[in-house]
Amino acid sequence: MRAVVLGIGNTILTDEAAGVRAVELLEQSYQVPENVLVIDGGTSGMEMIEDLSDLDFLIVIDVVKTGAAPGTVVTIAGDEIPVFFRRKLSPHQIALPDVLASLELLDSMPKEIMVLGVEPVSLELGMEMTATVAEKVPQLVDMAVAELQQRGYGLRALAQKVA
Numbered sequence: 517m518r519a520v521v522l523g524i525g526n527t528i529l530t531d532e533a534a535g536v537r538a539v540e541l542l543e544q545s546y547q548v549p550e551n552v553l554v555i556d557g558g559t560s561g562m563e564m565i566e567d568l569s570d571l572d573f574l575i576v577i578d579v580v581k582t583g584a585a586p587g588t589v590v591t592i593a594g595d596e597i598p599v600f601f602r603r604k605l606s607p608h609q610i611a612l613p614d615v616l617a618s619l620e621l622l623d624s625m626p627k628e629i630m631v632l633g634v635e636p637v638s639l640e641l642g643m644e645m646t647a648t649v650a651e652k653v654p655q656l657v658d659m660a661v662a663e664l665q666q667r668g669y670g671l672r673a674l675a676q677k678v679a
Contacts, residue, residue: 517551519573519669520626521660522564524557524612531636531649535577538632538656546661547672557612564615571626573667575660576612579649580633587648589655592631600631632659 523539526532539554548554555567568574580600582590592600619625634656637646645653661671 517572517668518570519552519575519664519667520555520568520571521552521575521577521664522555522557522568523577524559525578526559528641528643530638530640530642531579531634531645532639533645534579534634534636534649534653534656537645537650537653538577538660541653542657542660545657545674547674549670552664552669552671561612562615562618565618565622565624568615568619568626569622569624572628573664573669574626574629575663576629576631577656577660578631578633579636579639580631582633582635584635586635586637586646587652588635589652589659590631590633590635591659592633593629597629597631630663632656632663 521539521542523535523537525535527536536556536558539556542548543554553567555564557564580590580592584590616625634649634652637648664671
């Protein structure tokens with residue numbers, strides 16, 4: 517069983533950094549088994565194909581624009597995934613759908629994909645996330661860990677979990 521937790525986002529666009537900050541917190545807070553790869557995908561694209569090929573489980577953590585109230589945490593999975601990737605929900609989302617389309621052509625799609633996201637307050641130029649979104653980052657990490665543990669991936673909290 518192989519899984520990837522992919523945090524994507526642009527750290528110079530305020531709340532757009534949420535996915536990247538979530539994977540940083542995950543790595544600081546948990547001992548991750550060898551069969552789980554945690555990737556700071558930033559604004560990466562096709563260079564992720566090898567890491568995302570033939571996975572059992574892919575979790576993408578990102579900001580998403582769904583029309584919900586700012587700070588709303590959402591889970592997108594199952595039949596919602598193709599619909600999610602047809603609509604552009606985040607500024608850098610051009611790359612990930614292209615990567616997934618390529619994986620599908622190569623018959624290497626992850627068996628299961630889940631997007632854990634938070635509705636942004638701001639995507640303006642800036643190095644600091646808004647307080648509303650920043651306070652949701654630990655919740656996104658907890659959700660990712662719970663999903664992985666439900667599927668048998670053995671993550672263990674480190675002695676001093678970073679808040």
